[in-house]
Structures are given as C-alpha cells and as structure tokens.
Amino acid sequence: MTPLPPAGSLPSQQELVESSQALHTQLSGIRAAMFSLEAESSGSLEAVAPVYRASARNLLHFIALHRQHHVGLADQLHRLGLSSLAGSDPHVLASVDAVLTALEALGGIAAPVRPASTAPDLMASHCSLLFGAPASEPGIMVTLPTEAAHDRESDGLISELLSAGMTLARINCAHDEPAVWHALAGRVRRLSADLGRHCRIAMDLAGPKLRTGQLPCLEGVLRVRPARDRRGRLLQPALIRATDRPPAEAPGADVVVLPVEAADWQTFRPGDVLRGRDASGRTRLLMVETVEPRGLGLRVDQGCRFIAGLRFERPDRRGVVVAPLPPEPGSFSLAPGERFWLLGEADPAAREENGADRPAIACSLPELIPLIGAGERVLFDDGRIAARVCEAGQDRLLLEVTAARGGRARLRGGKGINFPDSTLPTPALTAKDLQDLGSAVTLADMVNISFVHAPADIAALHRALQEHGREDLAVVLKIETRQAYEGLPQLLLEAMRWPAPLGVMIARGDLAVECGWESLARIQHDILRLCAAAHVPCIWATQVLDELARHGLPTRAEITDAAIGAQAHALMLNKGPNITAAVRALRSIAHDTLRASRTDRLLSCLAYRSNCPGG
Numbered sequence: 001m002t003p004l005p006p007a008g009s010l011p012s013q014q015e016l017v018e019s020s021q022a023l024h025t026q027l028s029g030i031r032a033a034m035f036s037l038e039a040e041s042s043g044s045l046e047a048v049a050p051v052y053r054a055s056a057r058n059l060l061h062f063i064a065l066h067r068q069h070h071v072g073l074a075d076q077l078h079r080l081g082l083s084s085l086a087g088s089d090p091h092v093l094a095s096v097d098a099v100l101t102a103l104e105a106l107g108g109i110a111a112p113v114r115p116a117s118t119a120p121d122l123m124a125s126h127c128s129l130l131f132g133a134p135a136s137e138p139g140i141m142v143t144l145p146t147e148a149a150h151d152r153e154s155d156g157l158i159s160e161l162l163s164a165g166m167t168l169a170r171i172n173c174a175h176d177e178p179a180v181w182h183a184l185a186g187r188v189r190r191l192s193a194d195l196g197r198h199c200r201i202a203m204d205l206a207g208p209k210l211r212t213g214q215l216p217c218l219e220g221v222l223r224v225r226p227a228r229d230r231r232g233r234l235l236q237p238a239l240i241r242a243t244d245r246p247p248a249e250a251p252g253a254d255v256v257v258l259p260v261e262a263a264d265w266q267t268f269r270p271g272d273v274l275r276g277r278d279a280s281g282r283t284r285l286l287m288v289e290t291v292e293p294r295g296l297g298l299r300v301d302q303g304c305r306f307i308a309g310l311r312f313e314r315p316d317r318r319g320v321v322v323a324p325l326p327p328e329p330g331s332f333s334l335a336p337g338e339r340f341w342l343l344g345e346a347d348p349a350a351r352e353e354n355g356a357d358r359p360a361i362a363c364s365l366p367e368l369i370p371l372i373g374a375g376e377r378v379l380f381d382d383g384r385i386a387a388r389v390c391e392a393g394q395d396r397l398l399l400e401v402t403a404a405r406g407g408r409a410r411l412r413g414g415k416g417i418n419f420p421d422s423t424l425p426t427p428a429l430t431a432k433d434l435q436d437l438g439s440a441v442t443l444a445d446m447v448n449i450s451f452v453h454a455p456a457d458i459a460a461l462h463r464a465l466q467e468h469g470r471e472d473l474a475v476v477l478k479i480e481t482r483q484a485y486e487g488l489p490q491l492l493l494e495a496m497r498w499p500a501p502l503g504v505m506i507a508r509g510d511l512a513v514e515c516g517w518e519s520l521a522r523i524q525h526d527i528l529r530l531c532a533a534a535h536v537p538c539i540w541a542t543q544v545l546d547e548l549a550r551h552g553l554p555t556r557a558e559i560t561d562a563a564i565g566a567q568a569h570a571l572m573l574n575k576g577p578n579i580t581a582a583v584r585a586l587r588s589i590a591h592d593t594l595r596a597s598r599t600d601r602l603l604s605c606l607a608y609r610s611n612c613p614g615g
Contacts, residue, residue, distance in 0.1 A: 016080075020107030023076055024100060031096050034064040044493050052496035055122055055535040061092035062533035063489060080106065089532040090123055122535040127569050129501040130446065130474050130537050131167065133198050138590045139570035140583055141168035141202065141539060146176050149183035158187050160580045162197040165587035168570060169199055171444070173436040174206035185443040200445040202476065205433040207450030208426050212380065213343075213362030214413035215330025221279060222306040222325055224256050234301055240286070242320055243295030258306060259323040260295070267318055268296055274319050276312030279305040286312050296320070331412040332359040334385055334401045340411075342378065344369040344395040358398075361411060368424055370394045376422055377402075381415040383513040420482055420514045428457035429464070437464055446474035448505060453483040455494035462498050474501035476539065480510035485523055492534045504531050505572070509542035528567055540565035541572035545586055549576030554585065562586055566593040 074084035088095030227236040290297035313319025344366030387399035548554035
C-alpha cells in the first residue's frame with residue numbers, strides 16, 4: 001500500500017489514487033472473507049429464526065472483519081476522510097460497501113455491481129421486544145429483597161423503586177421459595193399498574209451451585225467489648241444480662257445476653273464481684289449491677305470472650321456458669337504456600353501420606369473432581385483465595401494456596417468455587433432450575449439462565465419452555481465463565497434459532513474471577529461489541545453503584561463505571577438499604593451520559609469556549 005504523507009501535509013493526486021487503490025484491494029479481500037464465512041456457516045444461518053437471520057448474518061460479517069488484525073487500515077481510511085469502520089458493528093456489510101464506493105471514486109476504480117446493502121435498526125426493535133419499551137435510555141434492573149414480599153410496608157419500597165426509575169424487577173430463584181416469588185411478582189404487577197409505570201419481571205435460574213461443603217461447627221464464642229477512646233481509656237463498660245431463660249424481648253442494643261445455668265439469684269447483691277478466666281485464659285471481673293428474678297445485670301470493663309462451662313464466682317464460691325452457646329460455622333484460615341484438600345466426599349477427613357493433618361473441605365459437585373488436572377487453578381469465595389492443584393485424584397485434589405486476600409483469609413462452607421482453567425461438562429440447567437421454571441413461566445416476562453456455557457444448555461432451556469407452552473418467553477444468557485465468553489458467537493447463533501426475545505447479561509463479578517480482573521475491561525467491551533453486531537440487547541451487571549446502594553455514598557470509580565455501563569441497554573443494581581437512591585442516581589447518570597454524547601452538546605461546549613477570553 002502506498003502510504004500517505006505525514007499528518008499535516010496534503011497528499012498528491014497520484015499518492016491519493018495509489019493509496020485508494022491499495023485500500024480498495026485490502027477491503028475487497030475482507031468483504032470476500034465475510035461472504036466466505038457466511039457460506040461456511042450456511043447451515044447455522046438456515047437454522048436461525050427469520051426474525052434474527054439478518055442479525056446472525058451481520059454477526060458472521062463482524063467475526064470475519066475482526067479475525068485478522070488489519071495493521072494501519074483504520075488510520076489510512078481516517079486520513080482519507082473515510083469511515084474507519086470503528087462504529088460499523090451493527091451494520092458491517094453496509095459500512096464496508098460504503099467505504100468501497102468512496103475508494104472507487106477516489107481511485108478511479110470501476111465500480112462493480114453489488115446488491116444493495118441496508119442497515120435496518122434491528123437493535124431498537126429487539127430492545128422493544130425484550131424490555132417492552134423503546135430503548136431511549138438504558139433500563140434499570142433491580143434485585144428485589146425478600147422482605148419486599150412480607151408486609152404492606154414493602155409496597156412502599158416497590159413503589160419508590162418504580163417511581164425512581166426501575167424498569168426491570170429481578171427475582172433470584174437461588175433464594176427464597178415460590179410463595180415469596182409469587183408475592184413479589186404480584187406486588188410489582190399491581191403497583192406498576194397503579195402508578196402507570198412500565199416494569200417487566202425477570203427471574204434468574206440459579207444454575208449449578210459449585211460451592212464448598214459445610215465444615216464441622218466450631219465452639220460458640222460470645223465476645224463483649226467495652227467502648228474506649230483512641231488512647232484506650234474506658235468510655236463505656238460492656239453491659240451483660242446473664243440469665244437462665246431466653247428474654248421475652250430483645251434487650252437494648254448496648255446489652256449482651258449471656259446464657260448461664262440456673263442459680264439462686266436472690267443470694268446475689270448489687271456490687272458483688274465475680275472473678276473468673278475468660279476463653280483466652282485471662283482473669284476478668286464481672287460486677288453485679290442489678291439482680292433480676294431470673295438473672296443478673298453485669299458489667300465488665302475489659303474485653304471478654306465467653307465459652308460454655310466457664311465459671312465466674314465470688315470469694316464464697318457462689319457464681320454463674322456459662323451455658324452452651326450457639327455453635328459457629330466452621331472455617332479455617334489459609335495463607336500462600338499452605339496446602340489443603342478439596343474432597344469429592346462430604347466427610348472432610350483427609351491425611352497427607354506422612355500422617356500429618358491437613359485442612360480439608362468438600363465440593364458440592366463431587367463428579368467434577370476427576371476432571372480437574374494437576375497445575376490447574378482453583379479459586380474460592382469470589383477469588384479471595386487462589387490455589388493451584390498439586391496432586392489430582394479421582395476423589396480429592398491437593399491444593400496449594402497461591403494468593404489470599406490480606407495475606408491470610410478464612411475459607412468457610414457455602415463459598416463459590418471456580419475452575420478457570422478447566423473445561424467442565426456441567427449442564428447449566430439443574431433439576432431445581434427445571435422445577436423453578438414452572439413458576440417463572442407464569443410470573444416472569446423473561447428468564448435469565450445462569451452459567452450457560454454451551455449451545456446444548458440453550459437448547460435444553462427452549463425444550464423445557466416448549467413443554468410449558470411458553471416458547472415465546474424472553475431468554476437472557478448470563479455470561480459468567482471464560483468458556484461462555486470465548487464461545488459467545490456460538491451461543492448467540494444457537495439462541496437465535498428461536499424467535500423469542502433474546503438478551504445477554506454481562507455478569508462481571510464471575511467473569512473477573514474466571515478471567516482475571518485485569519482482563520475484565522477488555523472482556524466487557526468485547527461482549528458489548530459482539531452483541532451490537534448480533535443486535536442483541538445487553539445488561540451490564542455486578543456491583544453497579546454498590547457502595548451507594550449499601551452505604552449511601554458512591555465512589556468516584558463506580559460513578560465512572562456506571563457512565564460506561566450506559567453503553568449497554570440496561571444496568572442491574574443489587575440489593576442495599578439505599579437502593580432507591582441508587583436507582584435515582586443511575587437514571588441521572590445514564591441520562592446525562594447519553595445527553596453528553598449528542599452532537600448538540602459538543603457544539604454548545606465548543607461555542608462556549610470560543611466566547612471565553614482567549615478562547
């Protein structure tokens with residue numbers, strides 16, 4: 001290709017013609033590759049529902065365009081004042097043909113006869129099908145809390161969310177039960193009609209729960225601590241209500257209830273001092289402040305930890321004995337370099353060949369253990385603990401910790417497990433999902449399928465929907481694994497075989513764990529572009545305005561993240577005490593972001609600068 005002269009200088013007519021001809025040759029080759037891939041995929045295209053056929057064809061053209069890295073192509077086109085094809089994702093062929101036509105005019109090339117290529121606005125119609133409303137602004141999906149189903153006061157929360165801008169109510173089938181889901185859906189339907197607010201209902205199928213098994217419970221410990229200032233001086237002693245009977249009503253927030261064995265309470269007097277050793281072995285003094293019919297009001301000026309069987313007594317040996325305390329969930333701590341077992345059996349009993357004990361925890365899907373190989377990574381609890389397989393067996397894996405948040409982290413039961421290096425055949429639909437689908441088909445406008453990673457998962461879901469007579473129900477693919485991300489084109493083509501509305505959710509939390517947080521920005525951008533090419537609406541999910549929803553104030557980073565997320569067609573918020581404020585803020589951010597992207601906004605800024613002194 002004849003390079004154009006450096007920026008700032010004008011090319012000669014000859015240079016312009018030669019460069020245009022070279023670019024035309026390169027772009028014609030790309031166009032031929034697009035049709036070649038389309039021909040290779042003719043079987044897949046024929047299987048696609050007519051409503052999605054143009055979108056599937058454009059997706060294949062997009063893939064062909066980006067299969068090779070065309071060094072300098074975009075810059076050369078831009079230098080000629082032509083489209084660089086950067087924004088051509090929704091209409092690849094029409095954009096390429098438009099550029100070829102311009103190059104033919106610049107280079108004096110005889111224009112071949114091409115079929116007219118059009119670029120219909122399919123994304124807008126697909127958004128209307130999925131969300132039930134024009135996509136003038138991104139929709140806002142909110143995960144409904146369980147308490148919104150229990151009492152009349154929850155009507156206020158749902159009304160507030162609808163008034164603030166919620167357009168999609170999400171019910172997570174991983175929690176609660178059908179009765180709660182019915183109550184939530186019924187309230188959303190009733191209140192949205194009363195308020196005249198459009199809101200659709202989405203139900204998440206939980207998918208296979210790959211989690212750690214429960215560990216043996218630990219001995220219950222009750223901790224009390226007095227309030228001190230920053231120099232360690234006592235501000236307020238810890239107040240304890242020692243009783244042999246559970247109180248009928250909760251004591252004040254600053255009073256701790258300590259269960260003790262029955263005693264002759266009337267033998268105690270205010271001012272008595274009970275001495276004993278706490279769970280750490282340190283001597284502690286408990287001062288009697290009040291005597292009650294079934295217990296004592298105590299105070300302690302030092303931090304104290306109680307366990308069952310501890311005795312605190314006066315010099316005459318009269319005192320109280322701590323009763324059994326509720327057990328605590330089992331856990332063990334891990335640091336880099338330490339090893340532990342991941343078992344396929346529920347019994348966490350494993351020993352190293354030299355006889356020394358190692359911590360062990362079970363896996364909720366033991367059938368996966370034989371499929372994991374040595375050297376592969378295993379991540380726990382959203383990546384808080386990272387490990388690598390040292391030894392792989394049929395029923396257990398010996399893991400060595402490679403990283404732990406804070407240098408040492410505790411591993412508990414019920415925490416998520418990820419195998420980012422492993423290809424696992426686990427189907428996305430479980431027996432529970434198929435059962436929950438019976439509720440979803442009557443309550444929801446769309447169903448979100450979790451942990452989808454293979455075309456067979458989508459086919460299984462549509463078979464189940466057909467059995468319920470709801471093949472028209474919208475389906476959202478949750479992209480949560482590396483396998484799903486890398487196979488997204490195949491997943492989209494499979495989903496397009498059915499004419500039902502289709503969407504994609506970018507589940508960024510799981511993707512960050514599976515693919516590494518440093519790759520997340522590229523991955524979410526890739527998914528947005530692939531979905532734009534397929535004219536499939538996208539939902540931007542995980543930790544959107546999370547600090548604002550939970551604590552009332554956003555971070556600067558999440559404000560920027562929400563603004564970037566406005567590129568998607570909907571954004572998802574999780575639960576939190578300040579969720580209504582988060583909905584309002586998200587709506588404002590999305591509106592401002594879209595307004596700022598318009599040309600009139602840019603021109604008004606330039607006009608302002610030109611009127612400034614020195615502008």
